[in-house]
Amino acid sequence: MANSKYEYVKSFEVEDEIMLPNIIVVNIDGRDFSRFSEMHEFMKPNDKRALELMNDCAKMVSEQFPDIIFSYGFSNEYSFVFKKETNFYQRRASKIFSLIISYFSSVYVTKWKEFFPQTEMRFPPSFQSQVISCASMEVLQAYLAWRQRECHLSNQYNTCLWELIRNGKSGKEAEEILKGTHKQDKNELLYEGFNINYKEQEAIFRQGTCILKTEVQHIVKYNKDGSPVQRLRMKAIKVHSKNIASRSFWNDYLCLCRELGQFAEDVNKIKPDYVKSFLHGSKMMPSTWIVIRIDGCHFHRFSDVHEFEKPNDAQALNLMNSCAVGVLEEFRDIVFSYGVSDEYSFVLKKESQLYQRRSSEIVSAIVSLFSSMYTIKWKEFFPQKELKHVPYFDGRAVCYPTSEILLDYLAWRQVDCHINNQYNTCFWMLVKSGKSKSEAQNYLKGTQSQEKNELLTQLSGIIDYYNTLPLMFRRGSSVFWHMHDDEKMANRGNEPVRKCCKVVVEHCNIIEKSFWEAHPDILGEKLSCWKPLRCTFPSDSHHLTRRVTCCDCEVSKFARYDNLSPLEQPSTNCL
Ligand code: GTP
Ligand code: MG
Secondary structure (H helix, E strand, C coil), X not given: CCCCHHHHHHHHCCCCECCCCCEEEEEEXXXXXXXXXXXXXXXXXXXXXXXXXXXXXXXXXXXXXXXXXXXXXXXXXXXXXXXXXXXXXHHEHHHHHHHHHHHHHHHHHHHHHHHCCCXXXXXXXXXXXXXXXXXXXXXXXXXXXXXHHHHHHHHHHHHHHHXXXXXXXXXXXXXXXXXXXXXXXXXXXXXXXXXXXXXXXXXXXXXXXXXXXXXXXXXXXXXXXXXXXXXXXXXXXXXXXXXXXXXXXXXCCHHHHHHCCCCCCCCCCXXXXXXXXXXXXXXXXXXXXXXXXXXXXXXXXXXHHCCCCCCCCHXXXXXXXXXXXHHHHHCCCEXXXXXXXXXXXXXXXXXCCHHHHEHHHHHHHHHHHHHHHHHHHHHHHCCXXXXXXXXXXXXXXXXXXXXXXXXXXXXXXXXXXXXXXXXXXXXXXHHHCCCCHXXXXXXXXXCXXXXXXXXXXXXXXXXXXXXXXXXXXXXXXXXXXXXXXXXXXXXXXXXXXXXXXXXXXXXXXXXXHHHHHHCHHHHCCCCCCCCCEECCXXXXXXXXXXXXXECCCCCEEEEEHHHCCCCCCCCHHHC
């Protein structure tokens, strides 16, 4: 990434590494799936096609990420267990859960037609994910036993509920009948009332599904004499088992014991509270701006495979922008977003209480929705191109305590956009003019912005060529709600009320203060302290703490010179 004076904002990013010897489990869960299943008329209480679609997605996830050694799922949830020693993305929690949820969401969309050939997908599915760090094998065992018990209990309850409804009871009446009933009562109700032997129900409903990695011999090529050359490969297989947390099940699969360890003894009593104590989603600091930044994974390859125009493909950028619009429409707490290349930053308002500010829920919901929209909308933007690879993104959440720092963050991204775009434009023009890639790289080494502009003018024969490029390439895209006064309220003589009208995509200069002054609704607060501060620092003592005062609004604060943001730092003639 390029250097700029705004780079200090990176120091607000926090590390979230899961330390060894914790076992990493990623749990994913359908978001608003009761609506999704209603809209797509899933069968009640279980829709086998929907479950098999989930299973296929999980299988693809476990093949894509080789460190996932075991997965278990039912209904609209799945848990992915990584091998103990994994160093996947340096064990960083947000990277891991976001990549998995994103990949899963995109695959869900791509595979939909295979399982629901007659049903149009009416809105993008999305999921939430979190990492559960299991401190020991005992915790992992308790977690798996707990999830499988949930599968059984919810399936048994729902089977009864829907039989009662099918036989004339209202939803409320059916719930009333089931209140306080035990396992045995429900089995009897099913057997005596509806002639259903619960134990004979399909295993996929009662027990959920496991995805396991097994070693198989795979022929990679043939020798000259025709004999096969074989290698051991890990293959994902689907299994149903009555008790996935039992020693006998675990010991049947060598790779589980090898990569995770063994269970000391079988669990007799499940203590959900014990397991829940390991599910602590960390919350973002209150009253701070939350930025969720997502970034395409391996988009270098993805753009090559799909033959994106170099250095900028307008359709690819429009597709990203269209997904960002969808994200803003879905999450009303997002006040602004900025995108360039394969990345997008979403800014949530300071007071946002979305998912009680739990970072994993916010990041995963946004990255998941974005990914499934990207996959759904692909055809709209690339009608002639088949989607050959699964597009997926990682995500992270960062808090910025003041508007000034938030704007420095956005300026950092826009400066980066400009620097990269200018470099890439030169690079590809040199390549087109006949230089090899490494010659072009060497040619550009150490060149300043002005030199690059001159080079572009010279190569293209067009004066000030760089500034003739589309604004979207040079400035990136800003996506935000266009606001207007509510005329109805104004006509009634009330104080004018600002109303969201629609989400717009613009290519503006967000480094300049004038943009924010022209759109005071976005941040919803008066900005102060932007201009160089009137300062009393002696020029040689940057470490002294002094009172500094904003030239504009006269607000003062105590600060050390080197703790001020670059925008706040006094210009040299001030010193
Ligand atoms: P990771 O994010 O680390 O997984 O790597 P990445 O391959 O996604 O690269 P990175 O995010 O650093 O950079 C984005 C890459 O996407 C660029 O280097 C380009 O190769 C590619 N890309 C993004 N937008 C365009 C585009 O409009 N046209 C072309 N040709 N490539 C693009
Ligand atoms: Mg990327």
